[in-house]
Amino acid sequence: MSSNWALSLQQVSKCYHLFERPQDRLKQFLFGRWKRYEKSFWAVQDVTINVDHGEVIGIIGRNGAGKSTLLQLICGTLTPTSGTVAVNGRVAALLELGAGFNPDFTGKENIFLNAAILGLSQKEIEERYEEIVEFSGIREFIDQPVKTYSSGMYVRLAFSVAINVDPDILIIDEALSVGDGIFARKSFDKIMAMKEAGKTILFCSHSMYQIESICNRVIWLEKGRVREIGPPPPIVSRYEISLASSKESEPQSLHTGNHGGDTDLPRIRSIILSADGIQGRELAVRSRKSNLLIEMTYDAPSHLPTPTIAIGITSSDGRTVCSAGNLNDQVFSPRDEDGKVRIKLEFPAIPLLKGEYTISAFLLCERGLHIYEQALDVGKLYVSQHDLEQGLVSIPHRWIKTLETVES
Numbered sequence: 001m002s003s004n005w006a007l008s009l010q011q012v013s014k015c016y017h018l019f020e021r022p023q024d025r026l027k028q029f030l031f032g033r034w035k036r037y038e039k040s041f042w043a044v045q046d047v048t049i050n051v052d053h054g055e056v057i058g059i060i061g062r063n064g065a066g067k068s069t070l071l072q073l074i075c076g077t078l079t080p081t082s083g084t085v086a087v088n089g090r091v092a093a094l095l096e097l098g099a100g101f102n103p104d105f106t107g108k109e110n111i112f113l114n115a116a117i118l119g120l121s122q123k124e125i126e127e128r129y130e131e132i133v134e135f136s137g138i139r140e141f142i143d144q145p146v147k148t149y150s151s152g153m154y155v156r157l158a159f160s161v162a163i164n165v166d167p168d169i170l171i172i173d174e175a176l177s178v179g180d181g182i183f184a185r186k187s188f189d190k191i192m193a194m195k196e197a198g199k200t201i202l203f204c205s206h207s208m209y210q211i212e213s214i215c216n217r218v219i220w221l222e223k224g225r226v227r228e229i230g231p232p233p234p235i236v237s238r239y240e241i242s243l244a245s246s247k248e249s250e251p252q253s254l255h256t257g258n259h260g261g262d263t264d265l266p267r268i269r270s271i272i273l274s275a276d277g278i279q280g281r282e283l284a285v286r287s288r289k290s291n292l293l294i295e296m297t298y299d300a301p302s303h304l305p306t307p308t309i310a311i312g313i314t315s316s317d318g319r320t321v322c323s324a325g326n327l328n329d330q331v332f333s334p335r336d337e338d339g340k341v342r343i344k345l346e347f348p349a350i351p352l353l354k355g356e357y358t359i360s361a362f363l364l365c366e367r368g369l370h371i372y373e374q375a376l377d378v379g380k381l382y383v384s385q386h387d388l389e390q391g392l393v394s395i396p397h398r399w400i401k402t403l404e405t406v407e408s
């Protein structure tokens with residue numbers, strides 16, 4: 001193990017005992033010595049992972065693959081059936097909603113309780129209390145019992161405590177979109193600041209975009225076991241192929257744009273598609289001939305840096321064929337006096353081959369990481385072609401003839 005280690009899991013497994021009928025639980029208790037009424041289910045099996053401080057690790061896998069169970073084993077809210085979990089540093093976790101809160105306590109009492117569980121002294125908590133309340137944005141409710149909170153308020157408080165106790169290791173269960181609207185953006189910035197400060201972060205997500213943009217390593221879990229572990233791009237790509245090749249589709253997208261009533265957040269206003277001068281949400285286009293034009297307008301409130309926008313094109317089996325983002329291409333359009341940005345994207349002689357394709361738009365922060373809004377399925381393309389080239393896209397290519405030998 002390196003001297004800089006943050007986490008070490010050695011052959012960790014977690015087994016649940018399942019009973020088909022409620023009465024089987026009692027029978028197992030009474031007669032279990034003679035007959036088994038329970039079935040064993042291994043939610044996590046034989047997982048060995050070593051993580052160094054400063055690493056950002058993404059955990060991916062289908063629903064039920066064991067991601068949440070693994071995170072809970074690391075946090076210590078679950079104990080492994082076998083194997084060892086060692087943690088080197090203070091761990092703050094955002095697991096399911098409000099885990100760790102006592103519903104009868106007020107917000108304030110829960111801050112003290114939670115921060116104490118995370119290892120802060122009374123004095124340290126008092127010093128940070130103000131910051132925690134300020135960040136949560138729920139000051140007026142802080143003396144109310146948390147059972148009266150909405151789920152959004154719960155998440156705000158939990159996130160605010162977790163982020164402000166100065167953890168060495170932050171564990172987040174599918175919660176990068178914590179809270180809503182402005183809070184989501186604020187908390188995302190905090191997570192990125194922690195990454196930049198060299199903290200260790202583990203999070204599970206169904207968003208491959210976020211995994212690829214934030215993590216330096218990814219763990220792919222399948223049926224409780226580590227299928228692959230390593231750098232994100234090749235693993236994400238193989239994972240996406242595996243999802244696409246099995247019929248059950250998974251939620252692949254990032255969280256939907258959730259404004260939570262915030263009206264002063266960036267928002268897509270319009271997306272207009274046209275091909276060869278014809279406008280429409282559904283367009284017939286000719287492969288390698290039609291010019292596809294996408295005109296986008298979005299609100300860019302002046303209190304935030306100008307957002308960026310990206311377009312993704314997916315094939316009918318849900319795979320992303322290509323994407324184009326103005327940040328990636330370093331093309332920026334100014335905000336006009338109404339606080340709107342208008343930008344056009346052109347795909348000249350569109351190289352898609354025959355088939356049906358879906359167009360989606362994503363409005364992102366200035367760094368292209370936090371998603372303000374996604375508009376899935378803003379348009380459909382029906383591509384036709386007259387030749388027999390196969391596949392999804394025609395990539396530029398050329399043939400080189402060998403020299404002809406001329407016989408004299």
Ligand SMILES: Nc1ncnc2c1ncn2[C@@H]1O[C@H](COP(=O)(O)OP(=O)(O)OP(=O)(O)O)[C@@H](O)[C@H]1O
Nearest residue numbers: 016017041043061062063064065066067068069070
């Ligand atoms: N308390 C429990 N008792 C029995 N089975 C459980 C329990 N908790 C989880 N499981 C099972 O363990 C498996 C792994 O669950 P887990 O929640 O870790 O998966 P996940 O990868 O996080 O899934 P998702 O992406 O849907 O959140 C699932 O089949 C789940 O039904």
